[in-house]
Amino acid sequence: MKRIKIAVLGILHAHGLSNFKSILTHSEVFEFVGLCPDYETKEEMDKGQIPAEDFRRGFAELQKEFGKIPILSFEELLAYPGLEAVAIESYEADLTKYAIAAAKRGLHIFMDKPGGESVSDFARLIALAKEQNLVLNFGYMYRKNPAVIALLDMIKQGEIGKVTCVEAHMDCDHTDRVRAWLGNFQGGMTYFLGCHLIDLIYRIQGKPNKIIPMNTSTGISGVQSKDYGFAVFEYDTGPSFFKTSAAEFGGFMRRQLVVTGTEGSVEIKPLEYFKDGKMYTDMRVVTRKQNGKENWNAFGEVKTFGPIERYDVMLLPFAAQIRGEQENDYSYDYELGLFRLIAEVCGIKEEEA
Known part of the structure; x- marks a missing residue:
């Protein structure tokens, strides 16, 4: 080689x-x-x-x-x-x-x-x-997460039907220093980690019809940077959203991606976790085909992926x-479209670049 x-x-x-x-x-x-x-x-x-x-x-x-x-x-x-x-x-x-x-x-x-x-x-x-x-x-490390890859393949094969909603979370409990450091960027936490979530939503659903950003500051310890990122993306089937916080204790284990379709739903939660020093991820799948049309409260099937070497x-x-x-x-065009979407959610104006 x-x-x-x-x-x-x-x-x-x-x-x-x-x-x-x-x-x-x-x-x-x-x-x-x-x-x-x-x-x-x-x-x-x-x-x-x-x-x-x-x-x-x-x-x-x-x-x-x-x-x-x-x-x-x-x-x-x-x-x-x-x-x-x-x-x-x-x-x-x-x-x-x-x-x-x-x-x-x-x-x-x-x-x-x-x-x-x-x-x-x-x-x-x-x-x-x-x-x-x-x-x-x-x-964007979640692109190579094996559960995310499996989910994208399920969507491509029509296994969960038409996608109607995506929910994505990526949270941390950062120090005051890091939360203040987020003030170096427009969008703060959305720029820093929310970009991973925007990438996932954009890959699954494409460009939204409308964006409603709600990036804000928790104000904890007097830090005024935008350490809490949230945005709603409006699509023809309804809203999708992401949330990213730099001030959430236990947030790493709440990092998740949930995709709902007309024929089922997939939950990847947590997106990553450690066991015996190795990284894994769990995916729960519920579909009508697996669980019956009326069995709406079925737990579904859980599959574990790993160990994963993230880098x-x-x-x-x-x-x-x-x-x-x-x-x-x-593709090149995908990357440019994604960057423009991240910039818009963060309040970065193209004419000011």
């Missing part, structure tokens, strides 16, 4: 260290050439969600496990001989800026979500990738797409 020559650009994203570790772990898939940090000072490090001392500790652990990590300048990365791909894990606001530079170099791109706050810049990135037929993957299931398909062994399930 041909290894993909890859560099990592940035590490300040919340998932940066984890995705970086996945690349280093799979040396049979990736030929890692070096890291270009997106920080030089503690102040720049503190732009990220994770405090500087935690980044330093995490990076030191990677060095202890994998040995010395080559450090590249931005110019050295872009000029690296034979480089094929780059994984961009920078501070959220800089993601698209770096991705455009990589696309100009003709590099395949894995970049974390959601892609900065400039709609025009994001559209430019999509155009560059499309022109050169570059593989472009994003860090491996994103990065290994990225390599397979570069090698031409897999197709990307998410």
Whole structure:
């Protein structure tokens, strides 16, 4: 199997260290050439969600496990001989800026979500990738959740009939520091984590007829950022919605996706959970075909998926797409439509980008 020559650009994203570790772990898939940090000072490090001392500790652990990590300048990365791909894990606001530079170099791109706050810049990135037929993957981890993949296949096969409603939750109990940090972005928690949920709803139901955003602040501990995200999407069959909170104790186990159809419903809850150090997910399915037309209160069938390596299931398909062994399930046009939808829910105006 041909290894993909890859560099990592940035590490300040919340998932940066984890995705970086996945690349280093799979040396049979990736030929890692070096890291270009997106920080030089503690102040720049503190732009990220994770405090500087935690980044330093995490990076030191990677060095202890994998040995010395080559450090590249931005110019050295872009000029690296034979480089094929780059994984961009920078501070959220800089993601698209770096991705455009990589696309100009003709590099395949894995970049974390959601892609900065400039709609025009994001559209430019999509155009560059499309022109050169570059593989472009994003860090929406639920796309590769096996229960979500099974659900999408059920919908495609008509097993739950016509979809009438989608409900999605993704909650955390963040520190006051992180909740205040959300104020760096329009939309706050909706920008940071709600984008995952918008991706799910958009994939299942497409563009809504109307959006009613209700992003707000809980005001807990005097923090005024929009740490509570909520929006209703109106469709012909009725409303769907998402909710994301940074101030909900026990919220991780309430992360869920519920899809209702005319012939059944599917509940994935929790979207992820840990057991004996491994990650799993559970899906409950209730259909008329399984349970009888009148048995409306049937519990249904539960299937457990796992263990799941959250970051491996994103990065290994990225390599397979570069090698031409897999197709990307998410088109350039889909990604642009999704970004525009996220921007609208967050209150980001395209003409101001």
